[in-house]
Amino acid sequence: MTDIQEVHCRARPRRALWASVAFSAVGAGASAGWAAWAGRGAFHGPGVLWVLGGGALAVLGLGALYLVTARVGADARGLRSQTLLRRWSAPWSEVVALRIRLKRSSGSRGGQVRRVAVLLRDGRRRTLPLPVANGPYELDVFEEKLAGLRALHRRYGVGVEDSAAGSVPVVSDRSAGRGWARAAVLWCAGLLVVAGVAAAFVSGAAADRRAWRAAVPCAAATPVAQRGECLTHTSAVIARTDPNRPKKSSWLYFTDDRPLRRLEVTVEAAQGFRAGDRVQLTYWRGEVWTVSGARYVWHRPAPDPGLLALVSAGTALAAGYPAALTALRLRGRRLPDDEVLPSPLPFAFALAATALWLLPLCYLHPTTLFGSATTIAWAAAGTLATLALLARAWHATGVRPADEAERAVGRGGLAGEVFVVARFLEHTDYNPYGFGTHIALGDGPPAVTPGPGRFAARRIPVERLTVKRVRRVRGGDGETVPGDWHIAELDDGGRPVRLAAAPADLTRVLRELTAVREAAS
Numbered sequence: 001m002t003d004i005q006e007v008h009c010r011a012r013p014r015r016a017l018w019a020s021v022a023f024s025a026v027g028a029g030a031s032a033g034w035a036a037w038a039g040r041g042a043f044h045g046p047g048v049l050w051v052l053g054g055g056a057l058a059v060l061g062l063g064a065l066y067l068v069t070a071r072v073g074a075d076a077r078g079l080r081s082q083t084l085l086r087r088w089s090a091p092w093s094e095v096v097a098l099r100i101r102l103k104r105s106s107g108s109r110g111g112q113v114r115r116v117a118v119l120l121r122d123g124r125r126r127t128l129p130l131p132v133a134n135g136p137y138e139l140d141v142f143e144e145k146l147a148g149l150r151a152l153h154r155r156y157g158v159g160v161e162d163s164a165a166g167s168v169p170v171v172s173d174r175s176a177g178r179g180w181a182r183a184a185v186l187w188c189a190g191l192l193v194v195a196g197v198a199a200a201f202v203s204g205a206a207a208d209r210r211a212w213r214a215a216v217p218c219a220a221a222t223p224v225a226q227r228g229e230c231l232t233h234t235s236a237v238i239a240r241t242d243p244n245r246p247k248k249s250s251w252l253y254f255t256d257d258r259p260l261r262r263l264e265v266t267v268e269a270a271q272g273f274r275a276g277d278r279v280q281l282t283y284w285r286g287e288v289w290t291v292s293g294a295r296y297v298w299h300r301p302a303p304d305p306g307l308l309a310l311v312s313a314g315t316a317l318a319a320g321y322p323a324a325l326t327a328l329r330l331r332g333r334r335l336p337d338d339e340v341l342p343s344p345l346p347f348a349f350a351l352a353a354t355a356l357w358l359l360p361l362c363y364l365h366p367t368t369l370f371g372s373a374t375t376i377a378w379a380a381a382g383t384l385a386t387l388a389l390l391a392r393a394w395h396a397t398g399v400r401p402a403d404e405a406e407r408a409v410g411r412g413g414l415a416g417e418v419f420v421v422a423r424f425l426e427h428t429d430y431n432p433y434g435f436g437t438h439i440a441l442g443d444g445p446p447a448v449t450p451g452p453g454r455f456a457a458r459r460i461p462v463e464r465l466t467v468k469r470v471r472r473v474r475g476g477d478g479e480t481v482p483g484d485w486h487i488a489e490l491d492d493g494g495r496p497v498r499l500a501a502a503p504a505d506l507t508r509v510l511r512e513l514t515a516v517r518e519a520a521s
Contacts, residue, residue: 005075005076006073006074006075006076006152007072007073007074007075007145007148007149007152008071008072008073009071009072009073009128009130009131009145010070010071010130011067011068011070011130020060020061020064021061021064021065021068024058024060024061024062024064025061062084065084066083066084069082069083069084070082070083070084070129070130071130072128072129072130072131074148074149074152075152076092076152076155076156077091077092078090078091078092078093078094078095078156079092079095079118079128079149081126081128081129083129088126090118090120092152092153092156092157092158093121093156093157093158094120094121094122095118095119095120095121095153095157096119096120096121097118097119097169098116098117098118098119098146098149098150098153098168099116099117099118099119099168099169099170099171099177099337099338100114100115100116100117100146100168100169100170100171100475100476101114101115101116101117101127101171102114102170102171102172102173102475102476103115103172103173104173104479112479113132113133113134114132114133114139114142115127115128115129115131115132116128116131116145116146116149117171119337125177130145131145131146146168150168167476168476169336169337169338169474169475169476170338170474170475170476171337171338171475172338172340172475172476172479174340174341174475174479174483175337175338175339175340175341175474175475176329176332176333176335176336176337176338176339176340176341177336177337177338183322184322184323184325184326184329185322185326187319187322188319188322188323188326191315191316191318191319191322192315192316192319194315195311195312195313195315195316195319196312198308198309198311198312198315199308199309199312201308202305202308202309202312202366202367203305203367204303205303205304205305205308206303206305206366206367208302208303209302209303209304209305211229212284212289212302212303213302215229215230215231215284216230216231217230217231217232217233218230218231218232228284228285228286229284229285230284231282231283231284232282232283232284233280233281233282233283234259234280234281234283235278235279235280235281236254236255236258236259236278236279236280236281237254237255237276237277237278237279238252238253238254238255238273238274238275238276238277238279238293239253239254239255239275240253240275241253241270241271241273241274241275242262242270243267243270243271244267244270245267249264250264250265250266250267250269250270251263251264251265251270252265252269252270252273252291259281260288263288263291265291265298266298269291269296269298272293272295272296272298273291273293273295273296273298274295277293277294277295278293278294279291279292279293280292280293287300288300305366305367306362306363306364306366307363308366309362309363309366310359310362310363312362313355313358313359313362314355314359317351317354317355317358320347320351321344321347321348321351324344324347324348324351324393325344327347328341328342328344328397329341331397331398331399332399335399335472336474338474338475338476339472339473339474339475340472340473340474340475340477340481340483341483342396342397342398342399342483342484343397343482343483343484344397346392346393346396346397347390347393347397349389349393350386350389350390350392350393353385353386353389354382354385354386354389357378357381357382357385358382361375361378361379361382396484399472400503417440417441417442417443417444418440418441418442418508419438419439419440419441419449419451419452419453420438420439420441420501420505420508420509421437421438421501421502421505422438422439422499422500422501422502422505422506422509423436423437423438423439423448423499423500423501424436424448424497424498424499424500425477425478425481425487425497425498425499425500426495426496426497426498428492428495428497429458430447430448430458430459430460430461431448431458432458435448435450435456436448436449436450436458437449437450437451438450438451438452439460439501439509440454440457441508441509441512442512445459445460445462445516446459446460446462446509446512446513446516447459447460448460460513461492462513462516462517462520463517463520464492464493465490465491465492465497465513465517466490466491467488467489467490467510467513467514468489468490468491468496469488469489470486470487470488470489470506470510471486471487471489472486472487473485473486473487473500474487477498477500481500482502484502484503485500485501485502485503485506486500486501486502486503486506487499487500488500488501488506488509488510
């Protein structure tokens, strides 16, 4: 690849993409013309299908047009990227490294999409539109184009430490270089704003609820200006009812539009009243709060401060998850971009445990959280439990060095048989098609097994294995490897293989493999 002078990337197949653009343009144009001819009738009955079909074709055509116009080129001068709406270029002297950006595919099979990410000297990252691999059948072309870009970068770049035999760092959705801190901060701030707005209405809703429950019928001498705070009663006759589905409004209509034309009620109330029923309407603060009839009584729901407090507390707890992601991102800012960050599940567990005591407290005591000894003790005990869980989560998500297992190699063997959860990531003769999930240690030779038992065990050729180094999980190790595991890079008779396990389990496995090898030699 050292004789490569330039690399060009275009979307394929171009004829099919241009045909999609033309077909979508014709279909969308026909739909728009028909809608203009039909006028308002286009949005009623079968015409809606024409409008929706035209919109879908327009979106499809724009997507195909984006793909067919996207191109990436590279030569001695640098990188060039062009899309439908944007152009970008950079000389090789500004490019620090080329990486693989791995994303989950939205397809039903849960595949992965590979793109090329460019790290610039000013710290910015850009993802090239091409080349792209949407599945295994496109990997060969993708790797060929990526190899060409790397060759040009090595030749014309400044201070490039990459080598031809070196592997390309893979940045996945779990890696430190994903760059989602800004989105997490925005999500956290947005949820906190929603929580603050909901909390601001709690006291007002509680005051309205108390005023409604304390309201009494108006006396004859009550001034007109003060009649809104007391109850007034008016007789009416129901003309008809209009019950609808639960997600739609149901209505009561009154004879001669007196005292009002219609009133929105629940579907149960619309079904409970009948045409011709004489009812009594109770007014408070200018609105109907009660409709009383001989067969049914409807009450307007009073403001519920507990529900508002519940929404506020729940939204604030939801904001804690993006806050935890931001904290993990900041803790791992010195890690390589392709190293996998610890999982935020310990923080999610702490937030879920907090919801168990905080949400009932806010719902039952929305305005009197510290009004009694019981609520104070409840809040204090819950706060201490939350702090303990958060401290444990902080400790569990810490980045531990991977050299502990490497130092433990060669410190003796095991007594008895154990089955350690660990797996080789490559297809080998002792791990065909990646069937192994455990490693048997102790009584008998070390073996790869599909479970905690010696059934279908495959002996590990320890005489061929040599430990090269132990590291943390990276984006290229696959989505199935937990982020808190470690990876041991081994040499299997000249072939590199990877062994993944939890740190303590990996230490045990490497120690036993080294002890068996030394005993055999």
